Amino acid sequence: MDMEPVQPPTQSTQPLTQTTQPPAQSTQSPAQPTQPPAQSTQPSIRFGDIPEAAIDRALSLAYLVFHESPQDEKRKHHRDLLLGCVRVGAYDQGELVGFLAALPFTVSVPGGELPCPGLTFVSVAPTHRRRGVLTGMIRELFGKLVADGAPIAALWASEDAIYGRFGFGPATLGNTVEIDSRRPLALRIAPDTRPLRLLDPADVPDVLGPYHDRTLTERPGRLARTEAWWREEWMVEEDEDDDELSPPRVVTLGDPGGPIAGYAIYRTRTCDDAPGLVRLDDLEADTPAAAAALWRYLASIDLTGVIRAWGRPQDDPLLLFAADRDQVRVTGQFPGLRVRLVDVRAALTARSWAAPVDMVLDVRDDHLPANAGRHHLTATAAVTTADGHATYERTDRPADLTLDVRDLAACYFGGTPVASLVRAGLAQEHTPGTARALDAALRTALLPHTVDEF
Numbered sequence: 001m002d003m004e005p006v007q008p009p010t011q012s013t014q015p016l017t018q019t020t021q022p023p024a025q026s027t028q029s030p031a032q033p034t035q036p037p038a039q040s041t042q043p044s045i046r047f048g049d050i051p052e053a054a055i056d057r058a059l060s061l062a063y064l065v066f067h068e069s070p071q072d073e074k075r076k077h078h079r080d081l082l083l084g085c086v087r088v089g090a091y092d093q094g095e096l097v098g099f100l101a102a103l104p105f106t107v108s109v110p111g112g113e114l115p116c117p118g119l120t121f122v123s124v125a126p127t128h129r130r131r132g133v134l135t136g137m138i139r140e141l142f143g144k145l146v147a148d149g150a151p152i153a154a155l156w157a158s159e160d161a162i163y164g165r166f167g168f169g170p171a172t173l174g175n176t177v178e179i180d181s182r183r184p185l186a187l188r189i190a191p192d193t194r195p196l197r198l199l200d201p202a203d204v205p206d207v208l209g210p211y212h213d214r215t216l217t218e219r220p221g222r223l224a225r226t227e228a229w230w231r232e233e234w235m236v237e238e239d240e241d242d243d244e245l246s247p248p249r250v251v252t253l254g255d256p257g258g259p260i261a262g263y264a265i266y267r268t269r270t271c272d273d274a275p276g277l278v279r280l281d282d283l284e285a286d287t288p289a290a291a292a293a294l295w296r297y298l299a300s301i302d303l304t305g306v307i308r309a310w311g312r313p314q315d316d317p318l319l320l321f322a323a324d325r326d327q328v329r330v331t332g333q334f335p336g337l338r339v340r341l342v343d344v345r346a347a348l349t350a351r352s353w354a355a356p357v358d359m360v361l362d363v364r365d366d367h368l369p370a371n372a373g374r375h376h377l378t379a380t381a382a383v384t385t386a387d388g389h390a391t392y393e394r395t396d397r398p399a400d401l402t403l404d405v406r407d408l409a410a411c412y413f414g415g416t417p418v419a420s421l422v423r424a425g426l427a428q429e430h431t432p433g434t435a436r437a438l439d440a441a442l443r444t445a446l447l448p449h450t451v452d453e454f
């Protein structure tokens, strides 16, 4: 792996050692980035953009760090992704030693959807670890996100411990589910009897795309999928973690010529000394009966005896309509999308509220202090839309609840109960009943969930 020097960044750069700014006083101005707390630093390192001409160098650094050597096709896909996004680099004497990108996603939030830069490719050269390189890149990125007016940002973490310090909180959770399909799937409801059809992968963006768009906002935490995302992420022939898996198979349910009522995307693998595997990657359905038909189909595929579904929502109806929970088992739970409220005011006023709220929140935010301090949150209940139903203004009134911005982010989609944060000692309730009232207002019909990993 060569790490030749690249052109130094053209944007203004900041040395790592800077002092922390005092918190801003007004909520009317957008959040301003500040410097992180003082720490072990290396003043020679500077942060700035990665110019287009250096994208290949950035990818080489990422492949080095993630121990990958992708084929040309995948490299081209990564290059295409990076062309259209924010790219931040860390430079030591002109050499690229750190890299991250923020892809332009859209995510469903209660009552609508929001632009949501998605951090990915976060890479620091092994020679430069634990010197504040990531911290400096995050600071540089936050400056760009604030300038762009981004209300939120998100990521999937490679390790749990890395991102909480920067204000990211786990806003969606996933279940791993395993089904013993050596016997017919036992159900308590009658499956939809409409025909199932295997879909040509080339037709997936045209058939599943409109379905996904139509249902996007039914559940918070879902990412909009472009045609390229369907093709390059979902329909890739070879699975990147297991090359023995089949290409992706897509089955739909619905009347011929009519709209689909649900779909499943899965891969299969036979094993010499164990039951053949169906690995389920995505399943969506309009009704419980449609979901039941898709699950029963997956469980009935010949020469397989187990279904492993990696990322299912916590409230998957399967867990209730399965007649035998020894056959359908939740084998794990993991944090999914980690969300950062870049502009707390913009984020809170952009979501809908399930119950009225009138309270003062005291939010701690070490990295974006315009978010910090006491704010008066009011919201009128609006189950479906966000517009004009909430206000969030700075106040001198005493706080009803104090919490860190990372924990507020974990609650933002309605996934983490505020009351559980109070019980865990992570939020302080100064006025009894505040957590319960906030939970009633944050609640969503479906629990947040994210299946698109990036």
Ligand SMILES: CC(=O)SCCNC(=O)CCNC(=O)[C@H](O)C(C)(C)COP(=O)(O)OP(=O)(O)OC[C@H]1O[C@@H](n2cnc3c(N)ncnc32)[C@H](O)[C@@H]1OP(=O)(O)O
Binding pocket: 039, 065, 066, 119, 120, 121, 122, 123, 124, 125, 128, 129, 130, 131, 132, 133, 134, 135, 136, 155, 156, 157, 158, 159, 161, 162, 165
């Ligand atoms: C969204 C994504 O792309 S997730 C992928 C993240 N990338 C990887 O896992 C690739 C391999 N790892 C790396 O490239 C680097 O180790 C990174 C990016 C994880 C961290 O970069 P660094 O420049 O070493 O982080 P930095 O020095 O800014 O660390 C800031 C703080 O986080 C802590 N930290 C950094 N990495 C980790 C970790 N893996 N686990 C726990 N704490 C960590 C540091 O100890 C430091 O804390 P301190 O200030 O109390 O000492």
